Amino acid sequence: MIVINAANGSLRHNRARYRFSNRILTVVQRTKPIVIVGGGMVGAAAALALAESGFSVDVLEPQPEAEYQPEEPYDLRISAVTADNIALLERLGIWEDLLQARHQVFHELAVKEQGGPWLEFGDANGPALGYMLENRVLQRALQQQCRRHPLVRFHNERFAALEHQSGGDNGTTEFVVRTASGTAIPYRALLGADGAQSPVRHALGLGTSGRTYREHCLLALVKMPQPVPARTWQIFAGDEVHALLPLAEHHACLIVYAAEPQLNGIKRLDSAGQQKALEQRFASEIGEFKLVKMGSFPLRHQQVLTPWSGQRAGGVIGDAAHAVHPLAGQGVNLGFRDVQAIFSAAGSANDETISDVLARTLMQRKLENNVMGHGLDGISRLFRSEHRGMVRLRRAAFALLASSRGPIPALRGWVGTFAGGRFTSK
Numbered sequence: 001m002i003v004i005n006a007a008n009g010s011l012r013h014n015r016a017r018y019r020f021s022n023r024i025l026t027v028v029q030r031t032k033p034i035v036i037v038g039g040g041m042v043g044a045a046a047a048l049a050l051a052e053s054g055f056s057v058d059v060l061e062p063q064p065e066a067e068y069q070p071e072e073p074y075d076l077r078i079s080a081v082t083a084d085n086i087a088l089l090e091r092l093g094i095w096e097d098l099l100q101a102r103h104q105v106f107h108e109l110a111v112k113e114q115g116g117p118w119l120e121f122g123d124a125n126g127p128a129l130g131y132m133l134e135n136r137v138l139q140r141a142l143q144q145q146c147r148r149h150p151l152v153r154f155h156n157e158r159f160a161a162l163e164h165q166s167g168g169d170n171g172t173t174e175f176v177v178r179t180a181s182g183t184a185i186p187y188r189a190l191l192g193a194d195g196a197q198s199p200v201r202h203a204l205g206l207g208t209s210g211r212t213y214r215e216h217c218l219l220a221l222v223k224m225p226q227p228v229p230a231r232t233w234q235i236f237a238g239d240e241v242h243a244l245l246p247l248a249e250h251h252a253c254l255i256v257y258a259a260e261p262q263l264n265g266i267k268r269l270d271s272a273g274q275q276k277a278l279e280q281r282f283a284s285e286i287g288e289f290k291l292v293k294m295g296s297f298p299l300r301h302q303q304v305l306t307p308w309s310g311q312r313a314g315g316v317i318g319d320a321a322h323a324v325h326p327l328a329g330q331g332v333n334l335g336f337r338d339v340q341a342i343f344s345a346a347g348s349a350n351d352e353t354i355s356d357v358l359a360r361t362l363m364q365r366k367l368e369n370n371v372m373g374h375g376l377d378g379i380s381r382l383f384r385s386e387h388r389g390m391v392r393l394r395r396a397a398f399a400l401l402a403s404s405r406g407p408i409p410a411l412r413g414w415v416g417t418f419a420g421g422r423f424t425s426k
């Protein structure tokens, strides 16, 4: 039994319908929970969305809560969170907290082929296209909100296995989550938000398609003498892609996507050599800067074939379901859109129907996730191609899209979606 600040008279199906923002006390019986494995950005957001819809949620997350001190240097893992997902963070009640932490708005997004014209979206004086947030800041705010929420139980535990156990409803056998410390948790529905390697996806028997890219992504935190304009951009430069994420306090995150050996060559240099390697790639666009720190990550394209197992009443969301090329900063945004869909659907579900509702919702999400994943994969291949016909084709396409006489605005809007989010073009 738990005590919660509950509902505006909306107890339904003998279960607390609960809005975190309401402050009236009531006592409810805790029902069999929805278990979410992985309390990263997507798992913690899903836990809040389901709890806000009135469901009891248990989250398993083995990593300790991320530390954040404003005076510490920026983390290298930055997410460009798009405007529709900022609205989600507002609904989950953490946006005001995030605005107190380090963040950077961006109003413009631009992309070009080296030497060609910019294809631009947004307006320096227009609405925000999104915000740059450190992953650890975002994750910490979401986890803290989970810990405050009376319908969420946050366990510092690792998922170990899915097991059959007798003693389910009506004396039937049921699946339970077994944690690494040996606890068995029966569940109403199970969501794996446990990242691209996803032990839950394996336990549910859900297959994937995709590939590991031979290229890696190098991230460099740099400091500039002047504030960095609120504009994020990307340049396709032959066999590399160069990108800039604007950050607060004169900082920026510079990104190089290139073949692994090429990036290893840069990483092996001393700090003066690394600075020079970055200047060769970025100085003509941004002028002077000083390297603060650097790191690199492997890249993969992976899509779950079916996101839900009806037999085991479980499915996957976030990177566990779709790991995409980070070229357009869509990774966590796609995961948050899974959460938006769950949030919309869960409001009309109850304990008896939630499993079917989640199944339907994740199947519907699969289409958008597949289109985005394959689209980004295609773009990353197209821009690597040195085939002469392909080079001519993409130059012509860029010039056409960039020109004021460009084709139908919807096409530019569609390209903008791939380039960084859901918004209209200039």
Ligand SMILES: Cc1cc2nc3c(=O)[nH]c(=O)nc-3n(C[C@H](O)[C@H](O)[C@H](O)COP(=O)(O)OP(=O)(O)OC[C@H]3O[C@@H](n4cnc5c(N)ncnc54)[C@H](O)[C@@H]3O)c2cc1C
Pocket (backbone or CB within 6 Å): 037, 038, 039, 040, 041, 042, 043, 060, 061, 062, 063, 078, 079, 080, 081, 157, 158, 159, 160, 193, 194, 195, 196, 199, 217, 219, 297, 298, 317, 318, 319, 320, 326, 328, 329, 330, 331, 332, 333, 334, 335
């Ligand atoms: C270089 C790079 C740059 C990127 N840039 C962007 C960007 O600009 N914008 C963007 O939107 N996305 C970006 N992404 C992608 C983004 O980081 C991921 O999409 C995002 O982290 C996915 O969140 P998630 O919660 O699904 O998974 P994760 O962040 O991987 O979280 C999974 C969680 O599950 C937990 N877990 C794992 N195993 C278990 C277990 N057995 N039991 C319990 N818990 C477990 C982990 O501890 C972790 O907390 C980038 C990715 C890379 C590699």
